[in-house]
């Protein structure tokens with residue numbers, strides 16, 4: 001079965017014999033003599049000879065794709081590609097661990113909308129990139145990874161630092177490719193960027209053997225048409241079906257208890273503005289998922305906030321009791337639906353998603369629309385306006401609205417304030433951070449209780465200001481993601497909210513932040529535990545605390561650790577120190593700052609829908625639980 | 633949905649997917665690892681270059697119970713190398729498979745085995761003192777029956793190819809492209 005490339009060491013003879021597409025593609029290529037480089041991009045050096053190395057072609061191709069910043073770590077196989085970087089306009093951020101490079105690329109992409117680029121060597125470097133690739137895949141983050149590979153003639157021989165990168169990353173990339181000749185490199189780069197950024201965005205990877213980087217090739221730059229022709233099986237559908245759009249408009253106007261279920265796809269489609277217009281036009285409430293926080297302003301009266309496992313009571317219940325869910329770029333994740341069979345049982349579903357496979361994957365939609373969220377929302381707005389002009393009257397939603405606002409009054413987000421002399425409440429720290437944050441502060445987070453507190457207690461009023469790992473739930477995401485975000489927007493204030501567990505996974509990237517002059521700020525909520533796991537053990541394992549105590553009151557000393565990495569370290573232990581410490585951190589702009597807040601270990605995240613339970617069985621904050629009957 | 637098979641009269645509990653892919657390194661691995669990752673069960677799989685040498689056709693037979701067919705095809709269609717996916721209605725398609733087997737055929741049994749092969753219109757490919765190698769091409773259900781009978785004499789080695797299929801030519805039945813229905817038009821990213 002070697003002929004399908006099952007075995008990476010499959011010989012070239014076989015490849016050429018059985019993959020005529022690849023070989024003809026190579027032979028029909030012409031060097032782009034007719035199109036001088038300087039005409040296409042000013043930053044590309046003119047007068048470069050047509051005959052260049054694969055490595056030069058790779059870097060030039062990245063420049064042509066508009067890459068300004070990339071994150072990486074060199075090593076044997078990728079070494080040739082690091083040489084032309086010295087003469088390139090691209091800024092290369094040297095990380096301390098390849099996982100950091102991947103998450104930085106993600107953070108960069110999250111806030112800028114441009115694909116994040118990570119470049120690492122073969123073998124262990126490529127495997128270190130697997131977590132961020134999977135993370136980007138789950139959260140539909142456009143990212144292009146370039147990995148070195150052993151020379152083509154060594155592939156399959158268990159050579160030093162060889163691994164089957166394409167095989168390992170097959171299920172965590174949107175597409176990946178092993179490039180076998182230098183001549184193929186520009187096309188491979190163009191394909192990787194095209195696939196990563198169009199349709200449902202995602203990570204792509206190109207694996208480049210060392211000799212492919214070293215050998216010479218005739219430079220050419222494939223045209224858009226050539227790229228499209230080379231990908232006959234890839235045609236993302238952006239335009240929603242007109243009949244379905246009409247159906248959706250009708251359904252929206254005729255529903256008495258509608259809720260817009262806004263997901264991260266709206267951010268990917270740059271559709272926040274279109275969403276706002278739809279909400280203004282229809283007056284329908286919006287819930288914004290963990291991935292979509294910021295897509296619609298939290299201070300808008302129609303925003304109910306976050307639904308899901310740790311969503312607020314109103315957002316969860318409004319979805320649950322609705323008669324119509326308008327799902328826009330959201331994928332019915334199990335953290336949102338709870339027990340699927342018991343999820344929003346009376347609701348009809350309009351599901352807008354660019355990925356046809358999301359339609360009906362979890363819940364069968366009544367009106368499925370495959371398309372780009374922005375275009376589809378705009379078209380739905382036009383249809384609704386038409387209907388309203390021709391005399392259709394929107395159903396009366398007033399009873400529903402008063403019910404929803406009743407819930408909001410009855411069940412606000414709630415925690416017990418800090419007692420003097422006791423440890424800090426993490427929620428209080430987030431509120432203070434929020435209130436003292438400069439305009440358009442970007443927030444990233446790790447995974448755990450602190451992530452949920454951040455999403456619950458921050459006020460997101462701008463899109464692209466919240467960066468977190470939703471689908472994979474990757475601890476250690478926040479610091480590198482914050483560095484990536486800061487690289488994209490050097491003037492923005494970037495706060496990474498982190499737990500003491502998460503911090504110890506990728507904290508060494510603070511060295512990168514210091515040396516690369518990317519001064520992020522870290523709010524480390526140190527509860528000395530793997531807090532989220534502790535909460536589950538408390539609630540579901542009879543308080544049997546197995547392997548969750550990190551004992552991080554003394555070791556590590558986070559302030560010393562921060563300072564050793566060139567950051568300013570600040571420790572905060574009492575409520576009155578919180579505000580001043582944050583203000584001090586906000587005023588430091590020449591180096592990263594780590595503020596360690598010593599928080600209450602026993603604090604839990606509420607509300608909570610236990611895993612696998614129905615959203616009807618939401619557990620409220622203890623002070624609200626006895627009034628739960630009113631959530632009906 | 634249960635349909636009845638033309639050859640055997642038995643209930644059909646499988647779907648046949650005919651997947652046209654770019655003939656490139658790694659394609660088969662992509663397709664099969666997608667099935668593995670999503671927990672879909674492959675019943676049989678056959679693959680070879682198609683009419684256009686740049687393409688290969690993969691015939692995949694999946695259990696009806698394994699997963700909703702719609703999810704399988706939609707997920708498959710997300711693969712960049714997949715050009716077209718068609719579902720073949722087992723009642724309206726020609727299915728073929730090849731079996732070769734080495735069977736125990738000592739002199740006292742030889743004529744019996746031979747007559748079984750004859751009845752099925754199979755072929756004897758090779759003969760040795762105690763064994764015969766036989767082949768049979770036909771509908772997979774027919775091959776099942778043949779295999780069962782051979783088993784009675786003792787199968788020493790057996791290899792089947794997995795089924796390949798194309799639509800029947802009646803009623804203008806060509807490959808029904810799944811990808812072009814209203815909700816799945818175009819490609820996912």
Ligand SMILES: Cc1ncc(C[n+]2csc(CCOP(=O)(O)OP(=O)(O)O)c2C)c(N)n1
Nearest residue numbers: 448449450473475499500501502530531532
């Ligand atoms: C890489 C990784 N390993 C394990 C987990 C499982 N997990 C989820 S939350 C959590 C605890 C996080 O602890 P910490 O960073 O201290 O944050 P806290 O919950 O205390 O705020 C763990 C272990 C994970 N999500 N990611």
